Amino acid sequence: MFRRFLLLSFVAVVTIVLPAGIVALAVQQDPGLSALDEVAHLDYLDRAGDRSFPRMGDVVSDEVARTARCRSVETEQGVACGDVVIPDGPPVVADGYSYEAQHPPLYYWISAGLQNVTRIGPGDNFITTGRLTGAFWLSGGAIMLFLALRRLGVTNAAAGAVCTFLTFSPGLVVSASKVTNDATSLFGGAAILLAYTELRRRPTAAGIAVLTATSIVAVLLKPVNILTVGAIALMASVELLSRVGWRRALVCGATPAAFAVATVVAWQALVEAMAVVEVDVVMDALLGFKKHSDGPPFGRFFLSSANLLAAYDSGRSVVGPGAAGFATIGRVALLGTAAAAGLTGRRTVAAIAGAASVATLVVGGFAFNVQFWLSFGLLGGPAPRYGLSLLPVLAVPMAIAGSRSRRSVVGLWTLASAMGVSTVLGVVLAS
Amino acid sequence: MTTDVTEPATDRPTPDEDTTSGPRRVAVSLFLLLVFAFPTVTVTILANDVETFSVLDEYPHVDVLRRVEDRSYPRLGERILGETAADVGCRGIGYREVGTCDDPPPVERVDATGYNFQAQQPPGYYIPTAMVRQVTKLFADDFVTSARLTGIFWLSGGLAALWFLLGHLGVSLGARAGVVALVAASPLLLYQSATVTNDASLLLLGVALVFGGSLLDARSSWWRVLAVGSFAALAMLVKPTALLAVGAVSLAVVLRGLHDRPRSLRMLGRLALVAAIPSVFALGAVVGWESVRDARAVTPFDEVFDVVLGSAPESDSVTLGEAVELSGRFLGAYSNTTQGGALNDRDYTSGLAQVGFVLLIAGPAAALVLGGDEKSVFGVSALVVAVVGAIVSVYQYHSTYAIEGGAPGRYALVLIPFFAVSLGHLVTHRRFGVAAITGVAGALMAADVVSALAF
Numbered sequence: 001m002f003r004r005f006l007l008l009s010f011v012a013v014v015t016i017v018l019p020a021g022i023v024a025l026a027v028q029q030d031p032g033l034s035a036l037d038e039v040a041h042l043d044y045l046d047r048a049g050d051r052s053f054p055r056m057g058d059v060v061s062d063e064v065a066r067t068a069r070c071r072s073v074e075t076e077q078g079v080a081c082g083d084v085v086i087p088d089g090p091p092v093v094a095d096g097y098s099y100e101a102q103h104p105p106l107y108y109w110i111s112a113g114l115q116n117v118t119r120i121g122p123g124d125n126f127i128t129t130g131r132l133t134g135a136f137w138l139s140g141g142a143i144m145l146f147l148a149l150r151r152l153g154v155t156n157a158a159a160g161a162v163c164t165f166l167t168f169s170p171g172l173v174v175s176a177s178k179v180t181n182d183a184t185s186l187f188g189g190a191a192i193l194l195a196y197t198e199l200r201r202r203p204t205a206a207g208i209a210v211l212t213a214t215s216i217v218a219v220l221l222k223p224v225n226i227l228t229v230g231a232i233a234l235m236a237s238v239e240l241l242s243r244v245g246w247r248r249a250l251v252c253g254a255t256p257a258a259f260a261v262a263t264v265v266a267w268q269a270l271v272e273a274m275a276v277v278e279v280d281v282v283m284d285a286l287l288g289f290k291k292h293s294d295g296p297p298f299g300r301f302f303l304s305s306a307n308l309l310a311a312y313d314s315g316r317s318v319v320g321p322g323a324a325g326f327a328t329i330g331r332v333a334l335l336g337t338a339a340a341a342g343l344t345g346r347r348t349v350a351a352i353a354g355a356a357s358v359a360t361l362v363v364g365g366f367a368f369n370v371q372f373w374l375s376f377g378l379l380g381g382p383a384p385r386y387g388l389s390l391l392p393v394l395a396v397p398m399a400i401a402g403s404r405s406r407r408s409v410v411g412l413w414t415l416a417s418a419m420g421v422s423t424v425l426g427v428v429l430a431s
Numbered sequence: 432m433t434t435d436v437t438e439p440a441t442d443r444p445t446p447d448e449d450t451t452s453g454p455r456r457v458a459v460s461l462f463l464l465l466v467f468a469f470p471t472v473t474v475t476i477l478a479n480d481v482e483t484f485s486v487l488d489e490y491p492h493v494d495v496l497r498r499v500e501d502r503s504y505p506r507l508g509e510r511i512l513g514e515t516a517a518d519v520g521c522r523g524i525g526y527r528e529v530g531t532c533d534d535p536p537p538v539e540r541v542d543a544t545g546y547n548f549q550a551q552q553p554p555g556y557y558i559p560t561a562m563v564r565q566v567t568k569l570f571a572d573d574f575v576t577s578a579r580l581t582g583i584f585w586l587s588g589g590l591a592a593l594w595f596l597l598g599h600l601g602v603s604l605g606a607r608a609g610v611v612a613l614v615a616a617s618p619l620l621l622y623q624s625a626t627v628t629n630d631a632s633l634l635l636l637g638v639a640l641v642f643g644g645s646l647l648d649a650r651s652s653w654w655r656v657l658a659v660g661s662f663a664a665l666a667m668l669v670k671p672t673a674l675l676a677v678g679a680v681s682l683a684v685v686l687r688g689l690h691d692r693p694r695s696l697r698m699l700g701r702l703a704l705v706a707a708i709p710s711v712f713a714l715g716a717v718v719g720w721e722s723v724r725d726a727r728a729v730t731p732f733d734e735v736f737d738v739v740l741g742s743a744p745e746s747d748s749v750t751l752g753e754a755v756e757l758s759g760r761f762l763g764a765y766s767n768t769t770q771g772g773a774l775n776d777r778d779y780t781s782g783l784a785q786v787g788f789v790l791l792i793a794g795p796a797a798a799l800v801l802g803g804d805e806k807s808v809f810g811v812s813a814l815v816v817a818v819v820g821a822i823v824s825v826y827q828y829h830s831t832y833a834i835e836g837g838a839p840g841r842y843a844l845v846l847i848p849f850f851a852v853s854l855g856h857l858v859t860h861r862r863f864g865v866a867a868i869t870g871v872a873g874a875l876m877a878a879d880v881v882s883a884l885a886f
Contacts (some may be wrong), residue, residue, distance in 0.1 A: 007723075028784070050845065067663070199719060202702065236851060300778045301778075302778055302779045302780075302781075302782050302783060302878065303778040303779075303781050303782050304782060305782035305783065305785075305786065306782040306783075306784075306785030306786055307782070309786070309789060320752070321756045322751075322752035322753070322755050322756045323755075324756070325755060325756035325757060325758055325759060326755045326756070326758055326759075328758065328759025328762065329759060329818060330756060332759070332762060332792060332796050332814075333796050333799070335789045335793075335796070335802045336789070336792050336793045336794075336796020336797050336800075337793075337796060337797040337800060337801065338793075338858060339789050339790055339793035340793035340794050340797035341797070342793075342867070343793060343857055343858050343861065343863070343864035343867055344857070344861055344863070344864060345796075345861050345862060345863020345864055345867075353862075355867075358789065362786050365782065366782075397797075398797075398800065400636065401797065401801045402800075402801055404801075405438070407801075407802040408800075408801040408802050411799070411800045411801050411802060412800060412801070415800050422755070429752065
């Protein structure tokens with residue numbers, strides 16, 4: 001009984017207390033608005049609270065623009081909101097368009113609902129309560145990751161270490177402590193991994209349906225979560241090959257991937273159909289200054305093939321340069337263990353997860369760059385944070401190998417603790 | 432205990448690949464292609480096509496080489512030769528013009544008032560390079576190009592040594608070829624090999640030091656220990672920053688010794704002494720050379736470097752946060768494509784090189800976190816030294832030069848062979864692993880050639 005209580009306490013700490021704690025600390029320490037489109041996300045969240053959502057071409061509401069400017073004034077000049085006349089400046093970016101209307105509303109609707117909970121706490125304004133919903137997303141992701149790893153045979157100690165290691169990833173901390181649908185990265189990635197553990201137990205129509213439904217939800221939270229769907233599809237096809245034959249293995253992998261792609265395409269069609277201003281006009285207002293006027297230089301597509309490899313340490317704004325620099329070690333450890341497992345070429349879940357996740361990050365970086373070029377005329381490829389949802393799959397080899405001996409668990413906890421201390425110190429000192 | 436990710440292969444193929452004539456022909460062909468053809472082609476293209484001097488102090492290295500060929504050696508405080516200033520006028524430094532070919536700058540107008548600050552370096556790189564240049568000058572019209580072509584000797588020498596070292600350590604032929612290809616494809620290694628700089632020697636020194644380290648354990652004879660220690664000291668007279676690798680060797684000897692679980696305190700003490708001797712000898716050589724350098728100087732070291740580093744950001748103090756921020760700097764040595772040179776800004780190489788680096792450090796990273804067998808000790812030691820060394824270098828640069836930023840990442844090129852050995856063990860007899868590293872290495876080699884040609 002007491003052991004069970006201890007275990008539950010341990011699980012609660014690594015999946016709820018630590019994730020919620022680091023998000024609360026980051027929200028409290030870094031009030032400034034994120035440059036990563038936070039104003040547009042705030043506008044979406046504001047509308048979601050009214051059970052609505054923006055259409056491409058809608059502009060950011062006056063109230064949100066005013067709140068945002070007030071937040072900037074408060075941060076930069078130390079003047080309390082309400083005591084000064086907020087200047088009527090030009091809209092922050094993109095001619096004031098609420099361009100995050102390009103994303104599906106699921107994250108915003110759920111977060112608006114969660115704001116009813118975060119409002120109970122000390123957060124007293126719309127931005128702070130919106131950001132605090134990130135604690136739910138990060139904790140939810142950690143819980144599902146813990147469950148998924150346990151179903152893959154990982155010990156409690158190793159699963160806890162990996163959850164802690166990922167929780168303190170600068171990339172995930174930054175995403176979860178701002179209003180952005182990137183906050184769903186761990187949640188989406190871990191949910192897909194958890195659904196996959198069900199499929200590998202029961203490679204039946206029901207298992208395929210669960211993984212497919214989860215994949216659809218994940219891409220509706222944030223379309224770039226499709227990367228994880230791709231990695232899992234690859235895993236399913238390879239891992240189940242010897243058990244169920246190539247036809248069924250292919251169906252297991254291809255069905256979720258096909259439905260996820262169809263969902264993204266359908267949503268894009270819906271965005272264009274509902275737009276009040278042409279999508280190209282809005283995106284031009286947002287990204288026009290980055291456009292590349294020359295023809296597509298083929299070599300540049302290769303340049304970004306490694307962008308997503310830096311997902312783990314992709315945030316600097318909240319954790320500061322010291323912790324972000326130190327997190328390079330975490331990135332190397334994560335990628336190294338995944339690649340080492342993958343290079344063995346064995347048919348174990350660790351080896352397949354390692355190879356599939358690293359390959360997806362590399363191919364995904366290349367593919368995103370091509371897509372950005374074709375869609376927006378942009379070069380430079382995806383931001384590293386787009387790879388965040390793959391962290392749970394990338395961490396599978398580390399977790400499984402970490403379960404094999406006491407030395408491995410100690411090593412994992414040393415790494416997780418080092419990243420935890422570094423990120424917490426970074427958040428505190430960077431403010 | 433061995434963990435899942437680093438477990439050795441159990442599905443070893445039985446044919447003895449080194450004793451049949453077919454595989455031997457394949458081995459010889461791969462060796463010639465990877466160890467000689469690729470370095471010769473890429474270094475030749477870069478040496479000829481890159482007109483400007485590298486911003487990484489190439490012209491003072493050229494100046495030292497000129498003096499060595501004249502049987503002399505510069506002293507700190509002496510200025511570069513008129514011929515070198517004329518070369519600077521013709522070529523420029525990086526994208527910066529300093530005079531012209533027709534109107535070369537006076538020596539004092541060249542950077543750092545014309546001081547040859549590479550007089551700080553020991554002569555170990557320049558003497559063999561001057562000898563090799565007597566051959567390469569048959570293939571090039573001017574001094575700088577022929578001096579750059581000596582990089583083929585250093586790079587091919589390093590790759591050949593790595594090939595034989597991997598064979599000596601029992602790495603299969605396919606894995607050996609894949610690993611050597613991956614190392615050869617490093618953009619920064621190629622660029623430094625096509626530049627007149629003692630960084631060109633780092634691969635060869637690293638391989639030799641790994642070999643030396645592989646000979647040491649708690650039971651080694653004192654003659655052997657002294658021989659390895661003496662070699663480590665000699666390596667410092669080629670490039671003092673190879674001290675990083677000597678530190679990694681010492682750590683690897685300790686880690687491997689601990690795997691064997693020393694039975695007595697006496698054996699543990701002996702192990703510590705065996706491991707320490709290379710580092711002590713190497714440190715002694717560095718300190719000894721610095722004494723010689725300072726005794727020969729015509730202007731004190733500090734005065735020369737006040738001028739040389741005049742524009743670098745000064746550092747009043749170093750915080751732990753600043754040092755930790757740069758802790759990953761040495762880990763970028765393999766994939767760095769932005770250190771002022773020919774492959775600079777080259778789109779094809781950058782992303783692929785980072786993928787190659789992930790494969791290179793895969794085994795050591797896994798073993799460091801999760802535990803590995805004794806075959807991973809060189810890679811693990813190099814990872815630890817890379818991270819700790821980067822942090823320590825921030826403090827060392829602050830105390831020596833009073834500037835921010837620490838040592839450049841390229842100094843860690845000397846650690847590449849350590850990672851390569853671990854990677855070799857990881858993928859030996861594993862077809863998928865060999866195919867993966869060969870695929871990435873092949874793509875990166877092609878990208879290197881395209882980038883070099885596009886310059």
